[in-house]
Amino acid sequence: MEQSQVALPLAAAFKGYVRPSPISRLLDMARRQPLGVVATAMILAMMVLALFAPTLAPYDPIRILRAPGGMSEKPPFSAGERMANQPQGPMVVLGTDERGRDILSRIIWGTRVSLTVAVIAVVLGTGIGALVGLLSGFFGGATDMISQRIVDGLQAFPAILLALSIVAVLGPSTINIFMALAVIIWPNTARVIRSAVLSVKENMYIEAARAMGATPPRVIWQHILPNVMAPIIILASIQLGNAILIESSLSFLGLGTPPPEPSWGNMLGGVGTRNRLEGAPWIAIFPGLAISLAVYSFNLLGDSLRDVLDPRLRGR
Amino acid sequence: MRRKHSISLVAAMFLPVLLTACGGAAQQQAAEPTPEFKQVSEVGGFKLPGGIPDIAGFPIYIPPDDKEKDVKNYKRGGTFNYLSLDPPHLDIGLASSCTVYNVNDMVYSKLVRGRHGPAEDPFRIIIQGDLAKSWEVSSNGLTYTFKLNEGVKYQNLPPVNGRELTSEDVRWSFEEYRSSIQASTFLNVDKIEAPDKYTVKMTLKEPNVDFLASLGAMAYIRPKEIKDKDGDFRKTAIGTGPFVLDKWTPKQGENYSRNPTFWEKDSAGNAMPYLDKANKFVIDDTSAARAAYRSKQVDVVTATIIKDAQEIKGSDPDTIFQSNGSGLVRGNVNGLLFRTDRKPFNDVRVRRAISMGIDRQTLTDTLYGGYYAMSMGTSWAWFMENAPQLKDFGPYYQYNPTEAKKLLAEAGYPNGITVEQIDWYLRVPADSIIAMLAEIGVKDNRRQVDNPTQITLMTRGEYGDMTAAAWYIPGYDFDSESYPFLHSKGPKNYGFYNNPEMDKLLEAQRVEQDPTKRKAIMQKIWDLQLTDMPLTWIPTSRGNFGWRSHVKNLRQHGYMGSTTCYTTGNQNRMVWLDK
Numbered sequence: 001m002e003q004s005q006v007a008l009p010l011a012a013a014f015k016g017y018v019r020p021s022p023i024s025r026l027l028d029m030a031r032r033q034p035l036g037v038v039a040t041a042m043i044l045a046m047m048v049l050a051l052f053a054p055t056l057a058p059y060d061p062i063r064i065l066r067a068p069g070g071m072s073e074k075p076p077f078s079a080g081e082r083m084a085n086q087p088q089g090p091m092v093v094l095g096t097d098e099r100g101r102d103i104l105s106r107i108i109w110g111t112r113v114s115l116t117v118a119v120i121a122v123v124l125g126t127g128i129g130a131l132v133g134l135l136s137g138f139f140g141g142a143t144d145m146i147s148q149r150i151v152d153g154l155q156a157f158p159a160i161l162l163a164l165s166i167v168a169v170l171g172p173s174t175i176n177i178f179m180a181l182a183v184i185i186w187p188n189t190a191r192v193i194r195s196a197v198l199s200v201k202e203n204m205y206i207e208a209a210r211a212m213g214a215t216p217p218r219v220i221w222q223h224i225l226p227n228v229m230a231p232i233i234i235l236a237s238i239q240l241g242n243a244i245l246i247e248s249s250l251s252f253l254g255l256g257t258p259p260p261e262p263s264w265g266n267m268l269g270g271v272g273t274r275n276r277l278e279g280a281p282w283i284a285i286f287p288g289l290a291i292s293l294a295v296y297s298f299n300l301l302g303d304s305l306r307d308v309l310d311p312r313l314r315g316r
Numbered sequence: 317m318r319r320k321h322s323i324s325l326v327a328a329m330f331l332p333v334l335l336t337a338c339g340g341a342a343q344q345q346a347a348e349p350t351p352e353f354k355q356v357s358e359v360g361g362f363k364l365p366g367g368i369p370d371i372a373g374f375p376i377y378i379p380p381d382d383k384e385k386d387v388k389n390y391k392r393g394g395t396f397n398y399l400s401l402d403p404p405h406l407d408i409g410l411a412s413s414c415t416v417y418n419v420n421d422m423v424y425s426k427l428v429r430g431r432h433g434p435a436e437d438p439f440r441i442i443i444q445g446d447l448a449k450s451w452e453v454s455s456n457g458l459t460y461t462f463k464l465n466e467g468v469k470y471q472n473l474p475p476v477n478g479r480e481l482t483s484e485d486v487r488w489s490f491e492e493y494r495s496s497i498q499a500s501t502f503l504n505v506d507k508i509e510a511p512d513k514y515t516v517k518m519t520l521k522e523p524n525v526d527f528l529a530s531l532g533a534m535a536y537i538r539p540k541e542i543k544d545k546d547g548d549f550r551k552t553a554i555g556t557g558p559f560v561l562d563k564w565t566p567k568q569g570e571n572y573s574r575n576p577t578f579w580e581k582d583s584a585g586n587a588m589p590y591l592d593k594a595n596k597f598v599i600d601d602t603s604a605a606r607a608a609y610r611s612k613q614v615d616v617v618t619a620t621i622i623k624d625a626q627e628i629k630g631s632d633p634d635t636i637f638q639s640n641g642s643g644l645v646r647g648n649v650n651g652l653l654f655r656t657d658r659k660p661f662n663d664v665r666v667r668r669a670i671s672m673g674i675d676r677q678t679l680t681d682t683l684y685g686g687y688y689a690m691s692m693g694t695s696w697a698w699f700m701e702n703a704p705q706l707k708d709f710g711p712y713y714q715y716n717p718t719e720a721k722k723l724l725a726e727a728g729y730p731n732g733i734t735v736e737q738i739d740w741y742l743r744v745p746a747d748s749i750i751a752m753l754a755e756i757g758v759k760d761n762r763r764q765v766d767n768p769t770q771i772t773l774m775t776r777g778e779y780g781d782m783t784a785a786a787w788y789i790p791g792y793d794f795d796s797e798s799y800p801f802l803h804s805k806g807p808k809n810y811g812f813y814n815n816p817e818m819d820k821l822l823e824a825q826r827v828e829q830d831p832t833k834r835k836a837i838m839q840k841i842w843d844l845q846l847t848d849m850p851l852t853w854i855p856t857s858r859g860n861f862g863w864r865s866h867v868k869n870l871r872q873h874g875y876m877g878s879t880t881c882y883t884t885g886n887q888n889r890m891v892w893l894d895k
Binding site: 259276 | 601623627651675681682683685747750751752754755
């Protein structure tokens with residue numbers, strides 16, 4: 001049968017079909033993934049907080065607020081700073097810590113640290129892991145064997161222990177945390193991407209491309225990478241949550257962002273925080289909540305993206 | 317469906333947490349009563365240095381209870397578990413940190429020591445014999461002749477092997493100290509002789525009324541055999557003291573057992589100490605230390621702020637708390653020591669600027685709930701009738717960020733400066749100080765290290781531009797609290813401070829015999845510290861030292877310290893457990 005004999009009935013079947021606009025496709029996706037919408041909204045809110053921290057934070061995060069009798073351990077919704085000849089400062093909505101610093105301001109500024117560290121570490125780690133996975137899966141042989149043994153070695157260590165060791169050796173600083181987190185993230189990514197590549201490279205179009213003379217870099221870049229982007233994106237979004245958790249843990253242990261610069265982890269890890277858990281629990285609870293919400297949001301986002309992008313789950 | 321359940325579960329988790337956070341507020345509103353400050357001039361019949369406030373429920377002095385009053389009630393045996401800090405080594409000639417001091421005080425003896433115990437004056441240092449059973453001072457005040465207790469034996473451990481202590485040990489130990497951080501104690505000593513086995517004769521160059529007190533602070537008598545074997549006293553401690561050091565595990569603690577050949581007996585002729593064993597635990601983390609106390613792993617606890625002490629009393633009502641007296645009259649580690657031999661702190665304007673950038677009132681309100689003590693390392697009580705208040709410390713101790721910035725600009729730093737600070741002692745106010753200094757344009761790159769590292773770096777002068785002040789306790793006299801730290805040749809002058817005027821004053825107070833004139837010199841030394849500022853002092857908390865009620869005869873001393881710091885052996889020799 002000639003192609004035109006097939007095309008005409010098919011064209012008639014699709015007559016009147018209007019391709020949905022990107023916005024309506026987005027809205028449709030949102031309807032099917034309401035939790036993804038919630039997660040996205042929360043993450044966007046965090047990004048806004050991080051970007052506009054100087055404007056949104058009611059107080060300088062490291063400043064000790066002053067008032068007669070001090071502002072230490074004021075509970076949520078207490079009156080704000082009161083200095084002589086100055087107007088009353090804004091209410092301390094989440095209270096103050098043992099040093100008299102506004103907890104809300106510190107959480108807002110801490111969002112910057114947590115998100116920055118997480119995003120950079122994940123981009124770095126995922127980038128490295130994807131590259132290793134692509135090369136390892138595509139070329140196989142000695143490349144695959146060597147790289148996967150390195151991955152095995154790194155995965156043998158518990159993640160937090162490995163991060164701790166790296167930061168302890170290099171010294172506590174934000175840059176060293178990026179590196180430590182990237183070292184934790186890339187092996188897992190490499191493993192998953194390698195599996196995806198092994199599956200994709202068996203497709204006929206890959207063989208066709210190679211038969212037409214495409215070089216390996218071209219095959220990887222133009223044919224394989226686009227088809228493994230979905231797992232990369234899903235992994236990255238889930239790893240963001242992990243990265244925030246590990247960064248907070250390192251800061252809690254004093255190996256992360258050095259105080260008095262606020263990060264959620266060092267807010268939890270302060271000596272005053274732990275000592276005052278009974279008398280002033282809000283000092284620990286709010287940073288803990290911030291960490292929990294951030295990690296939960298990223299995990300939710302990762303789940304939703306997986307549902308959307310994984311063809312086996314699409315339509316469920 | 318699964319997602320909806322997960323949302324409900326998460327909400328169910330978050331909501332109680334939120335409620336707790338906000339509900340904690342309501343709890344705090346129904347607050348514990350704030351302990352009252354009460355000015356007292358005497359406690360237990362002892363006259364206090366002037367103007368020290370006592371805090372209801374957390375007294376400076378606790379008199380002996382009925383059982384403690386009579387030695388017939390004392391029980392023998394048991395193990396006392398206490399907390400203290402980790403020493404970098406055991407040599408008191410290298411560092412007089414309380415970590416090193418504690419071990420020495422348990423294991424070694426001195427020629428004389430300060431009286432300590434529940435019935436003793438909490439603020440006066442009254443010297444009594446230790447190894448010396450008696451002494452005579454010549455009429456011109458230049459010759460001290462000590463008669464030693466006979467038959468005092470070293471602990472039976474190699475290389476000393478339980479031999480008898482003699483006057484030669486005393487002579488040798490003191491000569492050793494001449495080239496150590498204790499050198500200033502012996503600067504005025506012309507000759508040290510051991511004319512016979514139990515007599516030590518010391519001849520001074522000039523009379524010194526505080527000489528006995530200075531010997532009683534930390535001049536431990538150590539056996540030569542250790543130095544011959546090890547080259548120093550860093551790793552081994554074998555003495556004639558009440559306890560034998562069984563084991564030292566760095567970063568964890570020490571284990572001691574009663575010295576079976578200890579020479580001292582109590583008033584009823586019973587052998588001392590009463591304890592079988594004593595274990596020191598190193599627990600740096602305050603929460604962990606508190607947990608150890610609550611789980612009865614240790615018998616003592618410290619509470620920096622009153623609220624913490626109240627909470628502990630609430631959960632462990634058998635806790636006795638005594639207010640930390642030693643900070644009331646004299647600073648210890650609560651100061652910023654400047655490296656004055658190089659930029660930027662070779663310029664007094666920069667030092668003053670730092671001092672004026674610290675809002676001490678806010679610090680005490682915020683960190684200590686208003687319960688604080690303020691002094692310099694040199695105690696005011698030697699020459700003042702009443703405790704100085706913050707306003708009495710002069711203009712450079714008053715918070716004035718505008719003036720601070722002006723001083724920095726005049727010193728050539730209009731855009732501020734960055735300073736490097738390495739320490740451990742100032743960890744409690746560190747964040748607050750960093751924030752305050754940031755407001756005047758000083759970026760404080762503080763690096764926290766552990767206690768042994770702070771000691772090591774400070775004694776080597778490798779601490780950056782500033783660090784915490786150190787170890788004015790346990791000097792038992794004005795000279796010990798000033799000369800070693802402030803004289804250009806002082807062995808504890810870790811800030812490399814060099815002021816000829818200060819040197820002259822310090823030398824003058826050593827030899828001045830007239831008490832009134834000497835006090836006037838002390839006042840000048842005090843005033844010069846406030847203006848020239850080799851250090852700047854920060855208020856310290858009126859912390860509290862607590863212990864289980866079954867631990868008897870345990871007390872702090874306002875000058876000599878506590879079991880945690882500085883009088884471990886002196887205290888523990890008389891401690892007994894009522895269980």
